Amino acid sequence: MSIFVDENTKVIVQGITGGQGRFHGLRNRDYGTKIVGGVTPGKGGTDVDGIPVFNTVKEAVAATGATASFVSVPPKFAAAAILEAAEGGITFIVCITEGIPAHDEAVTYNRLVEEYPGVRLLGPNCPGIISPGKCNIGITSGDIALPGGPVGIVSRSGTLTYQALHELSQQGIGQTTCVGIGGDPVPGTNFIDCLAAFEADPETKAVMMIGEIGGSEEERAAEWIKANMTKPVVSYIAGVTAPAGKKMGHAGAIISGSKGTAQAKMDALREAGVFVCANPTEAGQKMVEIVRAM
Amino acid sequence: MDLFEYQGKQYFSRYGIAVSPGDVADTVEEAIAVAERIGYPVVVKAQVKVGGRGKAGGVKLADNIDEVRLHAGNILGLDIKGHIVRRIWIERSSDISKEYYASFTLDRPNKTHLGMLSAQGGVEIEVVAEENPDAIAFLSIDPVRGLDIETSRRWVAEANLDEVAREQAAQILVKLYECYTQGDCDLAEINPLILTPDNKVHALDAKVTLDENASYRHPEWEEYRATETEDPREKMAKEKGLNYIGLDGDVGIIANGAGLAMSTLDVVNQVGGSAANFLDIGGGANADVMASALEVINSDPKVKVIFVNIFGGITRVDDVANGVLEALKRVKIDAPIVLRLDGTNAVEGRSILAPHLNSKLVMEPTMLDAARSAVAFTK
Known part of the structure; x- marks a missing residue:
């Protein structure tokens, strides 16, 4: 099984007529994802390589029965696009947009929680989600993932997500689902959401968790793992050598004072019984070892 | 982007917060x-x-x-x-009878805003938090609802601000919250917020960090940007759209994606080296971006070797390979270059570079191998 999406998930692409939306939307369709429509205001009635385009999410949902949306629009319009998706009846929203103001993210997140409690947002500023062989929403290259499980991956970073997939696939270890939660300060989906879903998924036997400096999501995840997780977790935290006070690329990746250091996160995870590794390769090897011993 | 005190005070003034x-x-x-x-x-x-x-x-x-x-x-x-x-x-100069502390920032775990208010200002709030946490009144604010004056009044009472200061402080806090939200601040802090002997409350210092993602709706930030970045390489990188942070070591780093770039720093450190910089060329980097990145690193005299670590996703490895060749044509690069190329079109990328490999242009199969090889050049 997979988490959040599967081979039956019907997806629309908001911003499908833009460069990125078109490129990734078509790539996702080529992978086998059921991309059933697109939305661009003012371009309703046209199509993108055979994919029908609608003016609004509501129209797209009514015509196609889509339940998921891939939001690929510029930062200025992203918050409104996410809320339009929720209002239009979409229940799983993936937003890859990078550069959304933090205050917009905070308002959008809380409006979703308060007004659309059944809706899950993944991202923003994330690579998306892939359930190998079933569904790929976002920018991950499908060819580095291997279907069949048994590993679930959750990660805050894009390229490190690819690295993690690569390390496992190369050794013939497949994945159930790989979720990139994104590197922004207010992620719609966090580590715990994914860990809980993997814990509940019978086909996922072990989880790889890739974190990075900044915030305290890894520490909270460690607490959750200690209390609830029965499956083995292997972790790698990026940014051991990052200096304090500098944003390391991601808006959320910053050590302020003594908060958010990689060391504190690794200590918390180790204390929760997680196998903490020094680099992505070591984490991959550890996971291969665990899976082969099962 | 952090503001200087004077810029923070000018920013406060825009929102009607009294300063000296x-x-x-x-x-x-x-x-x-x-x-x-x-x-x-x-x-x-x-x-x-x-x-x-x-x-x-x-x-x-x-x-x-x-x-x-x-x-x-x-x-x-x-x-x-x-x-x-x-x-x-x-x-x-202001006469001071009392010093308070006030700030707003994002409460990341709770995904709300966090107000902190204390009657014990003038010192570092981290110290107060450690030694006397009860002296800080925390207020969790729903970003959808915001902060109203009634809540603010209750808050100043809870924080035990002096009676004569409360109404003025409550008004200032509402304005500070407006400055924080409408002004797109990551942090808006007044320390100290003072009460004068003639019972006036105003901000004596200003600490403001702006969220650069919001710069598109704040043309007025241009003047702050002009006084920003001191490091000439950081400036040069920014102009080229690269995310560069200067560090103290001698291994120049180029990677795609913030996570992989951070991880590259870590791996170099683990094999006994030290990074000269963090440089993320971002997703979708092409030959031109790669060439610019090599130019920026090349201008750093500390750099003894350049480690290019690419995992192609949207970024295509053949584009990266062409970028390396382009840069070698464009500028004279003295430091040896160690490459690790994986991901989208890696086979094509590697074969583009294969005929050009020599003792100063080296390709390694994995990230760890490449880190070891790069660090060996610095010894």
Whole structure:
């Protein structure tokens, strides 16, 4: 099984007529994802390589029965696009947009929680989600993932997500689902959401968790793992050598004072019984070892 | 982006938050002109983005023109923890009966805003939080609902601010929250917020960090950007759309994606080396971006070797390979280059570079191998 999406998930692409939306939307369709429509205001009635385009999410949902949306629009319009998706009846929203103001993210997140409690947002500023062989929403290259499980991956970073997939696939270890939660300060989906879903998924036997400096999501995840997780977790935290006070690329990746250091996160995870590794390769090897011993 | 104190105070003023009358000066003459205009006594304050300037002699009281001349002369050019003072802020000195603390920031775990208010201001809030956490009144604010004046009034009472200060403080907090949200701040902090002997409340200091993702709706931030980045390479990288942070080591780093770039720093460290920089060329990097990145690193005299670590996703490895060749044509790069290329079109990328490999252009199969090979060049 997979988490959040599967081979039956019907997806629309908001911003499908833009460069990125078109490129990734078509790539996702080529992978086998059921991309059933697109939305661009003012371009309703046209199509993108055979994919029908609608003016609004509501129209797209009514015509196609889509339940998921891939939001690929510029930062200025992203918050409104996410809320339009929720209002239009979409229940799983993936937003890859990078550069959304933090205050917009905070308002959008809380409006979703308060007004659309059944809706899950993944991202923003994330690579998306892939359930190998079933569904790929976002920018991950499908060819580095291997279907069949048994590993679930959750990660805050894009390229490190690819690295993690690569390390496992190369050794013939497949994945159930790989979720990139994104590197922004207010992620719609966090580590715990994914860990809980993997814990509940019978086909996922072990989880790889890739974190990075900044915030305290890894520490909270460690607490959750200690209390609830029965499956083995292997972790790698990026940014051991990052200096304090500098944003390391991601808006959320910053050590302020003594908060958010990689060391504190690794200590918390180790204390929760997680196998903490020094680099992505070591984490991959550890996971291969665990899976082969099962 | 962190603002200087004077910029923070000017930013506060936009939202109607009272600050001491004052102005900036870049020379002793300008400092004297400001002091003469606003009246004595004045405080002369070094404008640096680092704490502890008072202890370093960067904040002085002046009662007359001679003292302004003396202190302004001493403070301009002063080195405070590696920050040279180029600009000073002159403001009317305030009598203080009480010092409070107030700030707003994002509460990441709870995904709400967090207000912190304390009757014990003037010192670092981290110290208060550690030694006397009950002295801080925390307020969780729903970003959808915001902060209203009634809540603010309850909050100042809960924080035990002096009775005479409460109404003014409550009004200031609502304005500070507006500044924080409408002004797109990551942090808006007043420390200290003071009560004067004549029962007036105003901001004596200003610490503001702006969210650069919101710069598209704040054209007024342009002037803050002009006084920003000191490091010439950081400036050069920014102009080329690269995410560069200078560090102290000798291994130049180029990677795609923030996570992989951070991880590259870590791996170099694990095999006994030290990174000269963090450089994320971002997703979808092409030949031109790669060439620019190599140029930026090449301009750093500390760099003994350049480690290019690419995992192609949207970025295509063949584009990266062409970028390396392009850069080698465009600029003379003295340092050896070690490459690790994986992901989208890796086979094509590797074969583009294969005929050009030599003792100073090396390709390694994995990230760890490449890190070891790069660090070996520095020994």
